[in-house]
Amino acid sequence: MSNQKILMGHGAGGKLSHQLIQRIFVRHFSNKSLSVLNDASVIKTSAFTAFTTDSYVIDPIFFPGGDIGKLAVSGTVNDLLVSGAVPKYLSAGFIIEEGFLIDDLVKIVASMADEARKAGVEIITGDTKVVKKGQCDKIFINTAGIGDAIESESKLWKTPKLRAGDKVIVSGCLGDHAMAVLSARSSISFEREVLSDVAPLNKLILPLYTNFPGKISFMRDVTRGGLATVLNEICADSELGIELFENKIPVRCEVEGVCEIFGYDPLYLANEGKVVIIVESETAEAILEQIKSCEFGKKAEIVGEINKRAPGRVIMNSVIGGTRIVDMLAGEMLPRIC
Amino acid sequence: MCLSVPAKIIEINNDMAKASVGGSIIDVGLQLVEDVKLGDYVLVHTGFALEKVNEDEAIKMLEMIKQLTDNPDDVT
Amino acid sequence: MKYLEEYRDNKLASNLINEIIRISRKPVRFMEVCGGHTMAIRKFGIHKMLPPNIELLSGPGCPVCVTERSFIDKAILLSKKKEVIITTYGDLIRVPGTASSLDQEKSSGADVRIIYSTLEALKIAEENPQKKVVFPGIGFETTTPSTAVAVLNAKVRQLQNFFILSAHKIMPPAMEALIKGGADINGYIGPGHVSTIAGSRIYDKLSVDFNISVVISGFEPLDILQSLLMLVEQQEKGKPSVDIQYKRAVNYKGNLKAQKLVESVFETCNTGWRGIGNVPDSGLKLKDEFSRYNAELQFELEVKEVPEPKGCLCGNILSGKNKPQDCKLFGKICVPENPIGACMVSSEGTCAAYYRYNF
Numbered sequence A: 001m002s003n004q005k006i007l008m009g010h011g012a013g014g015k016l017s018h019q020l021i022q023r024i025f026v027r028h029f030s031n032k033s034l035s036v037l038n039d040a041s042v043i044k045t046s047a048f049t050a051f052t053t054d055s056y057v058i059d060p061i062f063f064p065g066g067d068i069g070k071l072a073v074s075g076t077v078n079d080l081l082v083s084g085a086v087p088k089y090l091s092a093g094f095i096i097e098e099g100f101l102i103d104d105l106v107k108i109v110a111s112m113a114d115e116a117r118k119a120g121v122e123i124i125t126g127d128t129k130v131v132k133k134g135q136c137d138k139i140f141i142n143t144a145g146i147g148d149a150i151e152s153e154s155k156l157w158k159t160p161k162l163r164a165g166d167k168v169i170v171s172g173c174l175g176d177h178a179m180a181v182l183s184a185r186s187s188i189s190f191e192r193e194v195l196s197d198v199a200p201l202n203k204l205i206l207p208l209y210t211n212f213p214g215k216i217s218f219m220r221d222v223t224r225g226g227l228a229t230v231l232n233e234i235c236a237d238s239e240l241g242i243e244l245f246e247n248k249i250p251v252r253c254e255v256e257g258v259c260e261i262f263g264y265d266p267l268y269l270a271n272e273g274k275v276v277i278i279v280e281s282e283t284a285e286a287i288l289e290q291i292k293s294c295e296f297g298k299k300a301e302i303v304g305e306i307n308k309r310a311p312g313r314v315i316m317n318s319v320i321g322g323t324r325i326v327d328m329l330a331g332e333m334l335p336r337i338c
Numbered sequence B: 001m002c003l004s005v006p007a008k009i010i011e012i013n014n015d016m017a018k019a020s021v022g023g024s025i026i027d028v029g030l031q032l033v034e035d036v037k038l039g040d041y042v043l044v045h046t047g048f049a050l051e052k053v054n055e056d057e058a059i060k061m062l063e064m065i066k067q068l069t070d071n072p073d074d075v076t
Numbered sequence C: 001m002k003y004l005e006e007y008r009d010n011k012l013a014s015n016l017i018n019e020i021i022r023i024s025r026k027p028v029r030f031m032e033v034c035g036g037h038t039m040a041i042r043k044f045g046i047h048k049m050l051p052p053n054i055e056l057l058s059g060p061g062c063p064v065c066v067t068e069r070s071f072i073d074k075a076i077l078l079s080k081k082k083e084v085i086i087t088t089y090g091d092l093i094r095v096p097g098t099a100s101s102l103d104q105e106k107s108s109g110a111d112v113r114i115i116y117s118t119l120e121a122l123k124i125a126e127e128n129p130q131k132k133v134v135f136p137g138i139g140f141e142t143t144t145p146s147t148a149v150a151v152l153n154a155k156v157r158q159l160q161n162f163f164i165l166s167a168h169k170i171m172p173p174a175m176e177a178l179i180k181g182g183a184d185i186n187g188y189i190g191p192g193h194v195s196t197i198a199g200s201r202i203y204d205k206l207s208v209d210f211n212i213s214v215v216i217s218g219f220e221p222l223d224i225l226q227s228l229l230m231l232v233e234q235q236e237k238g239k240p241s242v243d244i245q246y247k248r249a250v251n252y253k254g255n256l257k258a259q260k261l262v263e264s265v266f267e268t269c270n271t272g273w274r275g276i277g278n279v280p281d282s283g284l285k286l287k288d289e290f291s292r293y294n295a296e297l298q299f300e301l302e303v304k305e306v307p308e309p310k311g312c313l314c315g316n317i318l319s320g321k322n323k324p325q326d327c328k329l330f331g332k333i334c335v336p337e338n339p340i341g342a343c344m345v346s347s348e349g350t351c352a353a354y355y356r357y358n359f
Ligand code: SF4
Pocket: C311, C312, C313, C314, C317, C324, C327, C328, C329, C330, C331, C334, C335, C339, C340, C341, C342, C343, C344, C345, C351
């Protein structure tokens, strides 16, 4: 381990830049297209191509269960997957603060390479900029992704059409990512460690397309803003609404504990490896079984259904039988005393 | 007002303790309470224990509710 | 989780509701003074399970909602000072003052930090000796002891740079003022954790003077339902009194150690309650011997009194005269993302609770 740091020169395009690219990026991301180091990589794509991008900033950059690199690959891969595409290629752009530890950069890049391998994607083009101290918070990463869209899932490329009776499936416990990050930032700890759920979900999602072609009406990854926000987006302008059942919502008891302490609601906590899936009711159970058989979907549940009770709204049946509206998150969630 | 949760004391160091809520562990100040022991449940508000939870009373209350009949027509 | 889950039992809840329906005859109005109760009632949908002759009103029990705007303005003024770090509970950060909020000041560069415990504020003061750390103290009987501990701790550690801006309040005078001001209610659902500290005795006089019921309640659905049953029983028998439902956390005398701590640091003063007005002896200020920790005395804090935003009915809502739906701004201009009045800001505020959970 060394204390070598990123210098302004690493972004200046000269010798230092070249070394950085060869020794870190090319080495870890190793693939044919990248090692050519042309200005652009040329690839062959399918008839329908899915294309997405996202930028990643997180404090802290290393957290239980992952780091910003793992996040940057999984996030973009999952965006492709839920849109009905098989992820193929990624780009990676780095904005690094002067003075950043090179060892930390290596860790992040290695973890990106690792996740890319698991997700079956190649990182084929990239860019690095170095900014003066204080102009960014350690490191920001942007990734864009290209995937082959699967024709049988064309419903997922379009605006969602809800049908009364469809079931809502959540692929696992809510809020693990938010809790892992929170514990890294504060003095909260856990009896059993809570790890971020960040992961590329190929193994969970692709089998669904193979085994239930065209049966999924809608899929979205549940990230910032939590389940409540995603579901509200889905039904915002619809004549139908979503009805949830509180006793079905999967939440780890450690996460629930933190929510009780600080007044958080797990429905609004961030996730990085969870999806919400809306399916025809006849196939719901079979799809749920399939999801549960995957390591990322063991705690999946049917949490609700689409119906007419509250058009354009998400409503919750509370554990004691009352109902309430579940709105989108208003602003950042803050710990409160009352 | 005054969000407060029952937490189980799992470690005591002078006037600070660690307490668990469903497996989440937080630091709790014991400045406001007396005779807190390991394993006690306390109500925590803004990081301070407000009071020990009275277990006997907790059980009594649930018993009272359980004794209410399910069907109002059964009773005259 | 122990002491939580067992109080959310569906079947026991319907036992209680059936019993309430069975014995309740008279039309009655109960006020929950505590925002935590408002939230729980809305969140679990309790208000919709009750028979029509029982009406629930929401009272002034959200420390954020009753905090006067001038207090927020003072905190904002302090946050603008270069040498000041504001350490605050998250509840206060989005509350609109006259021209901005702590959140907005933070985004324009003020050093505003959210803390969960006053001990964190002390730590920040210790770590930043060249700065002045101010803690805006909000809250009732439950929360004041934490501030008292911080002040006493600051004294022991000889911290020169820690200050309190106190808006701490005590509950019974406001509950009395509400009734004198014409709130037409048969009973209070008494605040649970306030009473954990202060004891049920603080309501004795109120109950006798005004012949009303006070049942001190816990915050889980079964707690609230059982409290409602107890209130209804008292009213049906025509014998209003003070009773404790939340016996696992509340007794007659309260937490004497905490009371002593508070008495050693604070003394009562007159203070304004948003929506109720000035209530004698309902506020708490630092005693003279702790003046050096008193931000009001250690900084220049002149702020103008300003009227409430036009159209906002917070005042009437806090005193139970209006419901949020009566406000023309409710849900249209005033929403949680863009709160006009305090009742919409705090997630326990009555307007916010109605907005979020109204169905
Ligand atoms: S809805 Fe907004 S403006 Fe109207 S009373 Fe409530 S807080 Fe005030």
